[in-house]
Amino acid sequence: MKKLPSPRKTAILxxxxxxxxxxxxxxxxLFSPKRSHADRLIAEIYQDGVLIKSIPLWxxxxxxxxxxxxxxxxxxxxxxxxxxxxxxxxxxPDKLCVHQGFRSDTLLPITCLPNHLVILLRPEAPENGGQxxxxxx
Amino acid sequence: MKQENSNPSDxxxxxxxxxxxxxxxxxxxxxxxxxxxxxxLPTFVPIPGIRLGLANVITLITIKRYGAxxxxxxxxxRIFLSxxxxxxxxxxxxxxxxxxxxMLVTWLICLLLAGNYLWIISIFGAIAHNLAQLAVAFFLTKxxxxxAYLPFLMISAILTGLFTGLCAHFTLKHLPxxx
Numbered sequence: 001m002k003k004l005p006s007p008r009k010t011a012i013l014x015x016x017x018x019x020x021x022x023x024x025x026x027x028x029x030l031f032s033p034k035r036s037h038a039d040r041l042i043a044e045i046y047q048d049g050v051l052i053k054s055i056p057l058w059x060x061x062x063x064x065x066x067x068x069x070x071x072x073x074x075x076x077x078x079x080x081x082x083x084x085x086x087x088x089x090x091x092x093p094d095k096l097c098v099h100q101g102f103r104s105d106t107l108l109p110i111t112c113l114p115n116h117l118v119i120l121l122r123p124e125a126p127e128n129g130g131q132x133x134x135x136x137x
Numbered sequence: 138m139k140q141e142n143s144n145p146s147d148x149x150x151x152x153x154x155x156x157x158x159x160x161x162x163x164x165x166x167x168x169x170x171x172x173x174x175x176x177x178l179p180t181f182v183p184i185p186g187i188r189l190g191l192a193n194v195i196t197l198i199t200i201k202r203y204g205a206x207x208x209x210x211x212x213x214x215r216i217f218l219s220x221x222x223x224x225x226x227x228x229x230x231x232x233x234x235x236x237x238x239x240m241l242v243t244w245l246i247c248l249l250l251a252g253n254y255l256w257i258i259s260i261f262g263a264i265a266h267n268l269a270q271l272a273v274a275f276f277l278t279k280x281x282x283x284x285a286y287l288p289f290l291m292i293s294a295i296l297t298g299l300f301t302g303l304c305a306h307f308t309l310k311h312l313p314x315x316x
Contacts, residue, residue, distance in 0.1 A: 004248075004249060004251075007249070007250045007251045007253045007254070010249045010250055011250055011253065011254045011257055014246070014249075014250075014254075014257050014261070015257065018257070018260055018261075018295060021264070021291055021295065022291075022292060022295050024288075025287075025288035025289075025291045025292050026288075026292065028288045029288050029289070029292075046278065046280045046282070048278065048279055049278060049279025049280050050279075093228075094185075096180065096184075096185045097185075099180055100184070107285070108184065108285055108286065108289070109280075109282045109283065109285055109286075111185050111274070111278065111283055111286075113185055113231070113274050113277065113278065114228075116277055116278050116279075117278070118278050118280040118282050118283060120280070120282040
């Protein structure tokens with residue numbers, strides 16, 4: 001049977017690995033090019049991986065709410081305001097999507113795992129700037 | 138003659154088995170209680186998947202004191218019971234995938250480190266737990282966007298894993314020695 005390296009040695013290696021993961025993640029978060037507070041954000045609502053709604057948030061003048069329903073009776077009430085979007089109520093048990101509140105940056109998507117719902121924010125693509133106006137609203 | 142010899146040993150064997158059963162049941166009850174109390178705490182960070190995972194303290198204590206097999210039993214009992222008591226069926230899949238992958242990695246790292254450095258074991262368990270849950274989330278939502286949570290989940294796994302590992306370490310110091 002192959003002998004394992006001493007626990008002490010392994011511990012040092014594993015600690016270095018942990019620190020490496022920590023630094024990599026922190027670095028990624030700090031210098032992430034994806035983070036954007038751009039004025040023109042598009043909210044994309046996915047359910048089961050299918051884009052069901054795409055909203056140019058800068059075009060929202062008055063706040064409005066709508067409900068996304070799933071096949072299993074899931075319901076998420078979503079509110080859009082000028083420049084931000086939130087799930088304001090949901091019938092899932094943990095309500096984590098509601099706790100995420102209004103989001104206006106691209107750092108993290110809003111997710112409701114029990115209802116398979118993901119709301120992604122992305123800046124308007126500069127190369128096809130006119131296209132977003134034609135998307136379903 | 139033979140019977141006289143075997144009877145006392147049978148007796149002690151069954152007594153130790155009963156004791157093991159009682160201890161494992163106690164640990165499961167403790168894990169359930171910790172899990173229930175933790176689920177009552179408000180969420181500190183509004184990010185799905187980020188939680189303290191205090192019930193893992195019991196898993197760590199069990200794997201260190203009683204071995205991986207018993208720890209697996211306690212973990213499975215805790216997951217299924219907590220689902221029946223507080224959860225809904227949906228969370229079973231998350232808990233099972235997270236819990237089992239966490240258990241596997243905890244066991245491997247525990248072997249590598251010969252049971253020492255509980256906080257390192259715990260950190261890797263937490264990382265494995267979060268990775269597995271993110272994989273389930275990706276599988277369920279079929280949206281690559283959820284992978285944006287990865288760095289948050291890794292950092293939180295390292296911090297909470299360190300915390301639960303130290304909790305388990307200090308709890309073990311104060312627990313009466315295994316008989």
